[in-house]
Amino acid sequence: MVDCGEGAQLGMMRQRLPFTRLRHIFLTHLHGDHVFGLPGLMGTLALGGNGGDITIHTFEEGKKQLSAIFNYFNRDTPFDIKFNVIKPEEAVILETKSLTVRTIPLKHRVDTVGFVFEEKPNLRHINSEMTKFHEVPHYMMNSLKEGMDFIRPDGTVVPNSVLTNDPTPSLSYAHMSDTMYMPELAEKIGPVDLLFHETTYLEDHAAMAAPRGHSTARQAAMVARDAGAKRLLTGHYSSRYNDDSLFAKEASEIFPNVILNKEGLKIDLG
Ligand SMILES: [Zn+2]
Incomplete structure (x- = not known):
C-alpha cells in the first residue's frame, strides 16, 4: 500500500481487497491526507487475527509519531508493526x-x-523442442533459464538464444x-x-x-x-x-x- 489516507480501509472493503495480503505500507510524507487512515486500518487488521509482520516505510519522524499512536490504540495486534526508517534521498x-x-x-x-x-x-523460457533436439540434460535447465550456453561433452557450444526464448x-x-x-x-x-x-x-x-x-x-x-x-x-x-x-x-x-x-x-x- 502506498499512503493510507482517511477511509483507506473502507475503500479496501468496498473493493474486496484481502487484508491478509497487506505486508508493506509505504508513506510518501507525513501530511494527514496521506496517513490518517493508519490507526483504523491497524485496528481492523487486528480483528482479523493474522500473525506475521506489517512493515511501515517512513521517515524517523513518522516512526516517532505513529509509534505513539499505535502504542496506545493498537496495543493488542496479533501481528508485529515494524518500521523501516527511510530518508528523503x-x-x-x-x-x-x-x-x-x-x-x-x-x-x-x-x-x-x-x-x-x-x-x-x-528468467528465460526453455524451448523444450530445441533442448530435446540438442540433448540438453535436465540438470542444465536452471542455468539455461539464467542465460548460460550449453557446452556439449565434445566441447561444441550451443548458444543460449537457440535453446530459450525471451523472458x-x-x-x-x-x-x-x-x-x-x-x-x-x-x-x-x-x-x-x-x-x-x-x-x-x-x-x-x-x-x-x-x-x-x-x-x-x-x-x-x-x-x-x-x-x-x-x-x-x-x-x-x-x-x-x-x-x-x-x-x-x-x-x-x-x-x-x-x-x-x-x-x-x-x-x-x-
Ligand atoms: Zn502533502
Whole structure:
C-alpha cells in the first residue's frame, strides 16, 4: 500500500481487497491526507487475527509519531508493526527475491519521497523442442533459464538464444505524490510501465501550484513523456474543480496514454 489516507480501509472493503495480503505500507510524507487512515486500518487488521509482520516505510519522524499512536490504540495486534526508517534521498529501501523498491526525493512543503517498484528480470523460457533436439540434460535447465550456453561433452557450444526464448518482461510502477514540477524527475524515474504523478491543479492555476508544492496535469504529462513511461495515471485533484476529466484532457495534449484516476480503478500493469 502506498499512503493510507482517511477511509483507506473502507475503500479496501468496498473493493474486496484481502487484508491478509497487506505486508508493506509505504508513506510518501507525513501530511494527514496521506496517513490518517493508519490507526483504523491497524485496528481492523487486528480483528482479523493474522500473525506475521506489517512493515511501515517512513521517515524517523513518522516512526516517532505513529509509534505513539499505535502504542496506545493498537496495543493488542496479533501481528508485529515494524518500521523501516527511510530518508528523503535516492536509495533502495526494500529488496526481495522478485522486487526492488527505491525512493526519489520530491519537492513538497515537507520531506517527501516518491517510490519506484521494479520487478527483477524474469528468467528465460526453455524451448523444450530445441533442448530435446540438442540433448540438453535436465540438470542444465536452471542455468539455461539464467542465460548460460550449453557446452556439449565434445566441447561444441550451443548458444543460449537457440535453446530459450525471451523472458516475460518485468513490470514497473512509479508513485510520485506530492510534488511540484521537477524536470529532473523524469530521468530518475525512467521508462516505467505506469507512472502515477499527482495532478492537483490545471494550468489555469499553475502560478499556485509550485508555491504549494504541487503540479499541474500538464507538468505531470511532461514528466511522463520525458521519463519514457508507457502510461500516466493522474490523481490528487484539487476540490476546486468539478470535472475530473479536465485533468486527462490537459495531460493528453502533452502525453497520449493518460488514465484518469478514480476510486476502485484497477489497472493491469502488463
Ligand atoms: Zn502533502
